[in-house]
Amino acid sequence: MYNVEKYIETCINSILAQTFQNFEVIVIDDRSTDRSFEIVSKYTDPRIRLMQNIQNSERSFTRNVGLECSQGEFIFFMDSDDALMPDALETFMNTADESGADVIFMNSWFSTRDENVSFKSGDAFSIPSKDDLEKHVIKDSRPRFLSTDIEKRIHWDFIKQTVPVVPWIKIQRRECLFNNRIYFPLINRREDVLFNFAELCLIEKIQVIDACCYIYRNRKNNTLRAHPEKQIRETISSLPEAMNFINKIISQMHITESLKLKIKNIIEPQTIRSYFAVFLCRAYRSNMTQEEIDSVLLEMFRNPKIFDPNLMRILFNFIATELIK
Numbered sequence: 369m370y371n372v373e374k375y376i377e378t379c380i381n382s383i384l385a386q387t388f389q390n391f392e393v394i395v396i397d398d399r400s401t402d403r404s405f406e407i408v409s410k411y412t413d414p415r416i417r418l419m420q421n422i423q424n425s426e427r428s429f430t431r432n433v434g435l436e437c438s439q440g441e442f443i444f445f446m447d448s449d450d451a452l453m454p455d456a457l458e459t460f461m462n463t464a465d466e467s468g469a470d471v472i473f474m475n476s477w478f479s480t481r482d483e484n485v486s487f488k489s490g491d492a493f494s495i496p497s498k499d500d501l502e503k504h505v506i507k508d509s510r511p512r513f514l515s516t517d518i519e520k521r522i523h524w525d526f527i528k529q530t531v532p533v534v535p536w537i538k539i540q541r542r543e544c545l546f547n548n549r550i551y552f553p554l555i556n557r558r559e560d561v562l563f564n565f566a567e568l569c570l571i572e573k574i575q576v577i578d579a580c581c582y583i584y585r586n587r588k589n590n591t592l593r594a595h596p597e598k599q600i601r602e603t604i605s606s607l608p609e610a611m612n613f614i615n616k617i618i619s620q621m622h623i624t625e626s627l628k629l630k631i632k633n634i635i636e637p638q639t640i641r642s643y644f645a646v647f648l649c650r651a652y653r654s655n656m657t658q659e660e661i662d663s664v665l666l667e668m669f670r671n672p673k674i675f676d677p678n679l680m681r682i683l684f685n686f687i688a689t690e691l692i693k
Contacts, residue, residue, distance in 0.1 A: 369448035370398040381493040382451035388458035399424040428552035428559045445535040456581035460539045469575035470541045476582040477501040514574040533564040553613040555606035604668040
């Protein structure tokens with residue numbers, strides 16, 4: 369959590385109100401400057417473990433700390449300004465018991481309320497009216513198991529994003545994450561995409577269910593909407609580490625070397641596209657001037673880590689391919 373004093377009680381109270389009660393709640397404060405840490409400190413439930421980073425360290429580092437400290441059979445990530453319907457964990461756990469799935473995806477609700485309104489009734493979590501929620505269905509929400517054909521997964525589930533990349537819409541077996549050395553890369557942008565890529569490549573039994581139990585608060589001033597200049601810097605500077613992470617995951621896959629190369633040739637240009645195109649589009653839609661955008665890009669390309677011959681080869685091949693199209 370980071371500076372969520374308006375929302376953190378709603379988040380935690382919605383967890384404590386779950387019909388499934390055998391859980392631990394690991395709350396990691398990323399050096400908030402508001403009352404977030406103080407608010408959580410007042411909870412006396414022994415299942416809540418409150419920790420604090422030594423310094424502000426961003427999402428990837430913090431989530432990895434949570435993974436290392438976890439003890440449960442399954443891992444479920446939450447954003448600290450969101451909430452759960454009371455049957456969320458029970459729905460996940462019942463599904464896992466019945467199917468034996470190692471990763472389970474579901475749909476979510478988007479809160480359409482004013483961001484300052486909490487779903488509270490006294491000190492408890494109050495189920496919001498469906499009038500205040502908008503159902504957000506994933507691209508392919510058919511109840512199903514993902515194909516075990518890795519090429520189909522890469523093309524359909526990853527590139528087409530038929531399953532969401534956000535970490536808060538699924539549970540995963542802790543043992544699978546540790547056995548396959550799956551973690552969040554220490555970068556500030558699109559780390560959730562890479563985590564999802566690792567799961568799709570390395571975990572076999574992945575299930576989609578037609579349930580809707582997570583409440584996402586679509587805040588106007590959240591970190592993904594603010595500071596477009598910072599987004600461009602962080603996104604492009606994250607690209608080399610993202611490529612390293614992808615290559616590491618591909619090397620762990622139990623497939624032929626020729627298929628690894630084929631997947632690598634598919635994923636590398638796709639990663640270039642996602643890192644450059646998505647956030648540059650946001651920059652042009654913001655109030656940044658062309659001069660400001662050019663200045664940030666020039667600064668980034670003077671970075672020796674960015675101006676890596678292999679990375680430039682992939683980038684220029686991608687640009688040439690797109691121009692030919």
